[in-house]
Amino acid sequence: MKTNAIYCGDCGDMLMNHFRGGCVDLIYMDPPFFSNKQYEVIWGDGYELRAFEDRWKGGIKNYIAWMEPKLRECHRVLKKTGSIYLHCDWHANAHLRLLMDEIFGGNNFRNEIYWYYYNKMHDYRKKLFARATDTLLFYVKDANSDSTFNMLEEKRDKPVKQLMRKKVDGKMVNVKDEKGHVMYRLRDKRIVDNVWRLSMLQPADKKERYGYPTQKPEHLLERIINASSNPTDVVLDPMCGCGTAIAVAQKLKRRWIGIDVSPTACRLMVKRMRKLKVRITENDVIGFPKTLGELKELKPFEFQNWVCQKLIARASRKKVGDMGIDGWIMGTIPLQVKQSESVGRNVIDNFETAMRRKGKDKGIIVAFSFTKGAYEEVARAKLENGAEIELKMVKEILAEE
Numbered sequence: 499m500k501t502n503a504i505y506c507g508d509c510g511d512m513l514m515n516h517f518r519g520g521c522v523d524l525i526y527m528d529p530p531f532f533s534n535k536q537y538e539v540i541w542g543d544g545y546e547l548r549a550f551e552d553r554w555k556g557g558i559k560n561y562i563a564w565m566e567p568k569l570r571e572c573h574r575v576l577k578k579t580g581s582i583y584l585h586c587d588w589h590a591n592a593h594l595r596l597l598m599d600e601i602f603g604g605n606n607f608r609n610e611i612y613w614y615y616y617n618k619m620h621d622y623r624k625k626l627f628a629r630a631t632d633t634l635l636f637y638v639k640d641a642n643s644d645s646t647f648n649m650l651e652e653k654r655d656k657p658v659k660q661l662m663r664k665k666v667d668g669k670m671v672n673v674k675d676e677k678g679h680v681m682y683r684l685r686d687k688r689i690v691d692n693v694w695r696l697s698m699l700q701p702a703d704k705k706e707r708y709g710y711p712t713q714k715p716e717h718l719l720e721r722i723i724n725a726s727s728n729p730t731d732v733v734l735d736p737m738c739g740c741g742t743a744i745a746v747a748q749k750l751k752r753r754w755i756g757i758d759v760s761p762t763a764c765r766l767m768v769k770r771m772r773k774l775k776v777r778i779t780e781n782d783v784i785g786f787p788k789t790l791g792e793l794k795e796l797k798p799f800e801f802q803n804w805v806c807q808k809l810i811a812r813a814s815r816k817k818v819g820d821m822g823i824d825g826w827i828m829g830t831i832p833l834q835v836k837q838s839e840s841v842g843r844n845v846i847d848n849f850e851t852a853m854r855r856k857g858k859d860k861g862i863i864v865a866f867s868f869t870k871g872a873y874e875e876v877a878r879a880k881l882e883n884g885a886e887i888e889l890k891m892v893k894e895i896l897a898e899e
């Protein structure tokens with residue numbers, strides 16, 4: 499197992515294939531919620547089209563069946579003294595609690611933490627109380643072992659007067675001054691309990707925001723990591739998104755491992771860690787698609803993002819209907835991406851029309867291969883209309899790496 503590394507792939511498979519049992523101190527897992535939404539997102543930088551899937555078909559039973567093997571792997575890789583925090587929203591928390599009890603054991607359950615994000619905008623036309631909490635299910639691997647736990651304090655809004663007490667002959671008594679009056683002190687801190695009043699990220703939080711739709715704020719992860727790990731411990735986030743957990747782990751001097759099935763998310767983690775001056779190259783991302791076969795298996799938006807990143811293009815803002823233009827190289831050269839073999843004459847023809855509509859006479863089409871007819875069509879477009887269309891094969895892009 500490599501630490502300070504990013505693994506690209508299904509977390510159940512990655513843990514099974516790359517991690518021995520009992521090697522991780524803390525797991526934070528923030529799975530896609532049980533909802534039928536699919537998010538397609540223009541990222542915070544405003545350029546690259548990225549997509550984020552948070553979709554589940556087939557009901558809660560399927561969702562729980564999908565989660566189970568991943569959580570069992572988490573249980574296996576956790577050290578005896580380790581802890582796990584499973585982040586749930588209201589859709590599935592009751593079901594996940596039962597599953598966690600089954601896998602981790604009810605006696606190893608520690609807390610149901612309510613993250614109260616008081617600053618979320620609500621639609622008050624709905625006939626229900628505003629939903630302003632997520633639930634974090636906190637379990638230890640083994641309640642009988644010496645699990646890591648550091649009590650935390652937080653600042654109070656207003657200081658409170660607290661009786662001063664001391665131990666005399668094994669008994670707690672009030673502290674008194676020379677005149678016999680009980681003494682007080684002002685306390686501006688309190689011990690953190692299981693209700694965490696922490697703001698959620700807002701569009702204005704530009705420094706921290708990466709535009710990932712379910713990105714969590716760093717202060718939430720700071721609490722978890724400070725409470726349940728110590729410096730140099732290994733922190734794992736098996737569904738790491740844009741890398742909040744690993745970024746905080748790095749800042750708090752822990753070792754870290756981020757896993758995500760989405761290459762787009764993994765690339766973003768690389769970017770985020772580099773911002774923190776961590777030396778990480780694409781080769782440090784285990785499982786990142788590197789072969790033609792792996793690239794063919796990518797989801798269409800992931801493939802499009804991969805091509806755009808390689809050609810230093812920005813993806814079109816519109817996912818569909820941008821007249822067949824999937825991206826722009828240097829903001830001026832239209833790009834079309836086809837995740838298929840034997841791309842033919844008609845694609846070239848349509849792309850030429852799209853280029854013309856945008857007032858361009860140069861463009862690039864990327865595909866796994868092109869037919870002879872496609873090359874003939876490119877020659878015709880050049881001869882008749884002066885259009886310069888480059889046909890670029892994916893294997894050429896791979897060879898340029």
Ligand SMILES: C[S@@+](CC[C@H](N)C(=O)[O-])C[C@H]1O[C@@H](n2cnc3c(N)ncnc32)[C@H](O)[C@@H]1O
Pocket residue numbers: 507508509510528529530531551710712713714715736737738739740741742743757758759760763
């Ligand atoms: C709710 S988001 C995590 C957000 C993250 N906590 C953050 O702050 O950015 C869930 C993530 O799980 C990832 N995911 C979904 N299925 C996965 C799987 N089978 N293995 C690993 N990651 C997966 C998604 O790609 C997504 O990035």
